Amino acid sequence: MSANSPQVWLPAHFADLADLPPGLDYARWDGRSDFPSDPAKVEFYAPPLTQDIDIISRPLKRMTRLRVVQALSSGTDELRAALGRLPRPVTLCNTRGVPAPSTAELALTLILASLRGIPEALRAQDRGAWSPQFAPSLYGRSVLIVGYGAVGSAVEDLLAPFGCAVTRVASEERDSRRGPVQSVTRLPDFLADADVVVLSIPLTPQTRQLFDAGLLARMKDGALLVNVSRGAVLDTDALLKEAHTGRLRAALDVTDPEPLPQAHPLWTTPGVLITPHVGAFTLSLWPRLEALIRRQLARFAAGEELENIVPR
Structure with missing residues (x-):
C-alpha cells in the first residue's frame, strides 16, 4: 500500500470485513487500545x-486530514456536536434505514410485553407465585x-397482522404507501384517541422534550408510551x-439521562x-452494516x- 494512500479507520468489530475497495489503507480500532x-x-x-461519545471523540482533534465520519447509528446528535467543534468541515454520514428492522422488532416486543404484563409475570416467577x-x-x-421514517414505517409493517388503527405523524404532512402522514403540528389532536404511542422521531432542537407534561396530559388514561428514538424527546x-x-x-429503550443511573426512580416506577x-x-x-460500509468506501x-449524509 502506498504511503500516500488515504487512511481509513474501521471498528475492530469489522476485523473480518473483506472485499474492501483497493487503494485505501485500512486499520481497525476498538476504542480502548492504543491508536x-x-x-x-x-x-x-x-x-x-x-x-460512549468520549471514546468516539478521543482521536478527532488529532485527525487533521479527516474528511468523512461514518457513524454506526442513525442518531448522531452528540457526534454532530463534536464535529461542529472542529476547525474544519467534516462530512458526517449515518446509518439511516439500516437499524430500522431490528428497532421496529424491539418496539413491537415492548408493546406486547407491556400490554400482556410480562414484566409482572417475571416478578411473580421470581417469587414463585402463580398469579394469572x-x-x-x-x-x-x-x-x-x-416519527414516520424508516423505523416508524417498519413498526407499522409489523403491526399489520394485529388490525390496529394507525395514525402516522412526522415533521411534514405527506403521503406514504400505507396512507397519509400528518404534520407534527397536529400531534395534540391525535393523542386522546391513541391506546399506544410509539416515539421514533429523530432528536433535534425542535423535538427535544417534545413530549412534555402538556402532551403527556393529553394521552388517554391507561395508554402505553413506547420510546425507541432518543431519551431526550421525552x-x-x-x-x-x-x-x-x-x-x-x-x-x-432509551432514557434521559442515559445510561440510566442505578438509583434513578425510573427503574422502580410501576408500569x-x-x-x-x-x-x-x-x-x-x-x-x-457491512454492506453499507462497503458501499461508502467504494464511493469514497x-x-x-x-x-x-447528515445535514450540518
Whole structure:
C-alpha cells in the first residue's frame, strides 16, 4: 500500500470485513487500545460501535486530514456536536434505514410485553407465585406513530397482522404507501384517541422534550408510551409523575439521562419497562452494516457522493 494512500479507520468489530475497495489503507480500532496508526493521516473514520461519545471523540482533534465520519447509528446528535467543534468541515454520514428492522422488532416486543404484563409475570416467577391476570390486547387497538421514517414505517409493517388503527405523524404532512402522514403540528389532536404511542422521531432542537407534561396530559388514561428514538424527546420528570399515578404506562429503550443511573426512580416506577438502548443490536444488523460500509468506501475511493449524509 502506498504511503500516500488515504487512511481509513474501521471498528475492530469489522476485523473480518473483506472485499474492501483497493487503494485505501485500512486499520481497525476498538476504542480502548492504543491508536492503530497516526490519527493525523486518517481521512475516513468509522468509529467503534459504542454509545460512549468520549471514546468516539478521543482521536478527532488529532485527525487533521479527516474528511468523512461514518457513524454506526442513525442518531448522531452528540457526534454532530463534536464535529461542529472542529476547525474544519467534516462530512458526517449515518446509518439511516439500516437499524430500522431490528428497532421496529424491539418496539413491537415492548408493546406486547407491556400490554400482556410480562414484566409482572417475571416478578411473580421470581417469587414463585402463580398469579394469572387478564391483560389488554394489541388486536384492534389505536396506535399513534410519532416519527414516520424508516423505523416508524417498519413498526407499522409489523403491526399489520394485529388490525390496529394507525395514525402516522412526522415533521411534514405527506403521503406514504400505507396512507397519509400528518404534520407534527397536529400531534395534540391525535393523542386522546391513541391506546399506544410509539416515539421514533429523530432528536433535534425542535423535538427535544417534545413530549412534555402538556402532551403527556393529553394521552388517554391507561395508554402505553413506547420510546425507541432518543431519551431526550421525552420529559422524564413529567413521565414519572404520570406513571406514578398509574394513569400511563411506558416502555423505554432509551432514557434521559442515559445510561440510566442505578438509583434513578425510573427503574422502580410501576408500569415502566426499560431496555438498555438495544433496539438496533441484533445479529441481523451486521450484514446490513457491512454492506453499507462497503458501499461508502467504494464511493469514497471513487470520489463519489456518499449515502446518508447528515445535514450540518
